[in-house]
Amino acid sequence: EAQVTQNPRYLITVTGKKLTVTCSQNMNHEYMSWYRQDPGLGLRQIYYSMNVEVTDKGDVPEGYKVSRKEKRNFPLILESPSPNQTSLYFCASSPSSQGRNEQFFGPGTRLTVL
């Protein structure tokens, strides 16, 4: 089944404890992206990647890191999480090289930083 997966789905952590949220897609998509969703603010892009080893900042990159060492995986790293990073996070992928821009979203990761 073609899909985008994220793990974990729920995470409660404490300030300063490094964490990684994994994202994987099995559709051979070139484009991948991370968003955070907060009430009243919609979807805000954190980082995106046009292809392997190519990543760019989105609108709210501060406090986050990403890597794209292989096409299918795009992990989101919070080196030192803070309470203002409590949010719902979505990973998405898109077959941009085919000229289509539809983004396929993962199920979301709800992160709470205490």
Place this chain on the structure above:
Amino acid sequence: GENVEQHPSTLSVQEGDSAVIKCTYSDSASNYFPWYKQELGKRPQLIIDIRSNVGEKKDQRIAVTLNKTAKHFSLHITETQPEDSAVYFCAASKTSNYQLIWGAGTKLIIKP
């Protein structure tokens, strides 16, 4: 950079009536305008999209119109049903970077 504004933030309509959600964008180079629907507790999913070379696109009860001169586009839902209740997001992007800029979302409530 691109900015997308979406109105209204909440829309309540009677079942069977039509609903219209409007978005404006700032970058005239934007050429792709999708609409996503997010049901409660679910992920956003594409429901319809339009490219700048057309002015209108329909898919059953859903239609999107684009006015490039005024830089706005709208989502029209006719004969609304309870399952249309959700948050709807508009977005805009340009081919050069495929980065989607999103509106803040509209919560659509269908009253029985």
